Amino acid sequence: MTISTNNIPDTYTGDGSTTGFAFTFQIEDESDIRVLVKDNNASPVTYTTKVLNTDYTVSGTGNTSGNTDYTSGTVTFTTAPATTDEIILDLGGISLTQSTDFIENSTISAAAIENQLDKIVLMIQQLNQRATQSVQVDAAETTFLPDIPDPTADYFLKANSSNTGFTWTALDTSTSGLSAVAGDTTPQLGGTLDTNAFDIEFDDGTGINSSETGKPELLLFTSVASAVNYFNITNSATTNPVILEAKGDDTDIGIDLLCKGAAAVSIKSDAGDPGVIRLYDDDDSNYIGFEAPAALSGDTSFVMPDGDGSANTMLLTNGSGTLSWSTLTGVAASQAEQETGTSTTVAVTPGRQHFHASACKGWIKADAAGGIGASYNVSSIVDDATGQITVNWDTDLSSSNYTVVWGYLDASAHLIGRVTSQLAGSTTLISINLTPTAADPTNHYIAVFGDI
Numbered sequence: 394m395t396i397s398t399n400n401i402p403d404t405y406t407g408d409g410s411t412t413g414f415a416f417t418f419q420i421e422d423e424s425d426i427r428v429l430v431k432d433n434n435a436s437p438v439t440y441t442t443k444v445l446n447t448d449y450t451v452s453g454t455g456n457t458s459g460n461t462d463y464t465s466g467t468v469t470f471t472t473a474p475a476t477t478d479e480i481i482l483d484l485g486g487i488s489l490t491q492s493t494d495f496i497e498n499s500t501i502s503a504a505a506i507e508n509q510l511d512k513i514v515l516m517i518q519q520l521n522q523r524a525t526q527s528v529q530v531d532a533a534e535t536t537f538l539p540d541i542p543d544p545t546a547d548y549f550l551k552a553n554s555s556n557t558g559f560t561w562t563a564l565d566t567s568t569s570g571l572s573a574v575a576g577d578t579t580p581q582l583g584g585t586l587d588t589n590a591f592d593i594e595f596d597d598g599t600g601i602n603s604s605e606t607g608k609p610e611l612l613l614f615t616s617v618a619s620a621v622n623y624f625n626i627t628n629s630a631t632t633n634p635v636i637l638e639a640k641g642d643d644t645d646i647g648i649d650l651l652c653k654g655a656a657a658v659s660i661k662s663d664a665g666d667p668g669v670i671r672l673y674d675d676d677d678s679n680y681i682g683f684e685a686p687a688a689l690s691g692d693t694s695f696v697m698p699d700g701d702g703s704a705n706t707m708l709l710t711n712g713s714g715t716l717s718w719s720t721l722t723g724v725a726a727s728q729a730e731q732e733t734g735t736s737t738t739v740a741v742t743p744g745r746q747h748f749h750a751s752a753c754k755g756w757i758k759a760d761a762a763g764g765i766g767a768s769y770n771v772s773s774i775v776d777d778a779t780g781q782i783t784v785n786w787d788t789d790l791s792s793s794n795y796t797v798v799w800g801y802l803d804a805s806a807h808l809i810g811r812v813t814s815q816l817a818g819s820t821t822l823i824s825i826n827l828t829p830t831a832a833d834p835t836n837h838y839i840a841v842f843g844d845i
Contacts, residue, residue, distance in 0.1 A: 401522050402483035407474030413467050416453075416482045421462045421512060423451040427485025428468055434477035442485075447471070462511075484519035487512070622646050657694075732844065748845065754795070755786050756840035761833035780831030781813070781823040784839055789818040795843025797822070801834035808834055 405414045407430075420426055428443040443449050453466020474480055493509055495501055530539050538558045541550065548561035600613035622641030629635050639646040650658050660668040667685040674680065695714050702718030709719035726739040731748035746752060755770035763776035772787040799810040799822055806826050814821035820841060826832040 401518060402481050404482070405480040407476055407478035407480060409476045410473050412470045412473045414470075414480050414482065415465065415467050417465050418484070418518070419462075419464050419511075419515070420453075420466075420484070421487075421508070421515060424486045425484055425515065426451060426468065427483050429481040429483075430474055431479040431481065432475075432477060433479060434475070443470075445486075462508075483522055484515060487515050487519050489516060624648070750842075750844070752842075753840050754790055754843055754845045755784075755788075757784055757837070759784075759837045759839070761835065761837075766836065777821065778831065780825065780833050781821065782837060783814070783819055783821040785819045786817075786841075788845060790841065791817065791844040793817055795841050798840045798842070800838040802836040802838070803834040806832055806834065808832060 401418050403414070403416050403418070416426060424445055426445075428445075428449055430441045430443060432439045432441070445451065449468050449470045451463075451466060451468055453463025468480075468482055491509065491512075493505060495505075528539055528541075530537050536557055537552075541559050542561060545561040548563055550559055551562050552558070553560040595614045597616045598613060601611045602608045603611050620641075622639065622643055625636075625638040625640045627636040627638065637648070639648050652658060660670060662668060667687055669682055669684045671680040671682040693714055695710070695716055698708070698717045700718075703720075706718040706720050708716045710716055725742040726736060726745055728745060728748045730736045730739055731741070731745050732750065734749055734751075741749075747754065753769070755768075757768040757771045757774065758766040759768075759774050759782060760766065761776070763774050763782060765771065765774055770787045771784060773785045775783040775785070777783055793815050795815070797812050797815065797820055799812075801808055801810065801824060808824045808826055809829075810822050810824050812820065813823050820839070822837070822839065823831055824834055824837070
């Protein structure tokens with residue numbers, strides 16, 4: 394056959410399931426192929442040379458007369474390479490020998506000569522591949538000899554001091570020309586640090602420091618053994634807040650804010666607005682918020698009471714920031730406060746609202762026969778005569794100095810009313826028509842205002 398290609402090497406990446414990988418170069422024998430597997434997951438990375446007919450087999454096309462001289466073919470692994478493996482197929486098994494004996498004056502076939510020439514070309518390709526992978530010096534270099542001396546464990550290869558060849562040296566900054574990276578206490582980046590989807594690891598109690606004098610800490614990290622939860626920070630688009638989030642393997646994960654000593658957590662705005670706390674509902678659609686006043690005359694801290702109090706109690710301050718649970722009793726307006734009507738710090742209760750000067754002290758709806766339809770603070774009513782009734786108050790007014798309001802219901806008569814007796818405990822009225830003669834309306838409506 395002819396050797397018309399030099400496609401060496403062929404490289405692939407494993408996926409954990411594929412076993413067959415094509416080679417695109419020519420070989421004379423299955424053993425001419427070298428199969429390497431690079432394990433990128435190992436530390437350090439390892440290369441393993443696989444064994445023909447144990448780890449893999451070779452099949453191909455282009456062979457003639459049952460020979461194994463393939464123009465291309467497939468390497469099939471017994472076990473599929475892992476996803477972290479890189480597969481390298483090249484020439485590496487060609488024997489650097491010549492086994493054909495040409496007899497003088499004997500007939501030599503063209504095929505025999507071509508086979509030998511093919512093998513020489515494959516040898517050259519194999520050696521060329523190794524040469525391109527080796528350390529080389531420029532063709533114009535005449536004084537540097539690239540011979541590598543016998544290695545020394547844990548030493549590094551470098552050009553010697555006269556620049557005429559290689560020598561092995563320990564990693565010493567004074568002799569090797571290299572800086573010990575681990576010993577550089579002030580390394581600097583020349584651009585953006587790209588972690589390439591990997592993490593940055595910190596020792597426990599270490600973190601990020603400032604460049605200010607003394608290297609004050611900006612952020613320290615403390616780890617917990619076997620931790621499964623962590624803190625996640627998410628930036629935001631326009632009008633959306635930055636998210637500080639607890640994440641991890643647990644279903645419910647909280648966030649604790651720990652202050653040192655008696656210090657406090659403060660919520661401020663850098664735009665001159667008051668601090669705001671918002672508590673959202675379960676679908677984050679609505680919230681209840683607490684907001685400080687726009688201007689404060691001083692600092693105030695409220696000390697909460699222990700427990701949740703009893704039913705129908707409220708939070709009451711002692712004037713110094715200490716809150717307690719209290720019922721409305723004790724802050725209700727007294728009779729005197731209701732009568733004065735000037736306080737704005739006490740509450741009106743149903744049992745005392747009638748003491749206020751604006752409140753009605755008694756009222757009644759009564760018919761002409763002295764029947765009571767509805768009333769308040771009335772003990773009885775007396776039908777004295779035609780058109781005249783006397784209302785007796787259940788709780789007397791404090792004096793006879795009060796106001797009486799009278800009205801009536803009657804579809805056929807026009808009446809006027811007159812108070813004929815005004816005592817602390819009773820009021821007497823008479824209704825008169827335009828004749829004028831005393832006359833009974835269908836209903837009397839009477840109310841009194843004063844002090845009780």
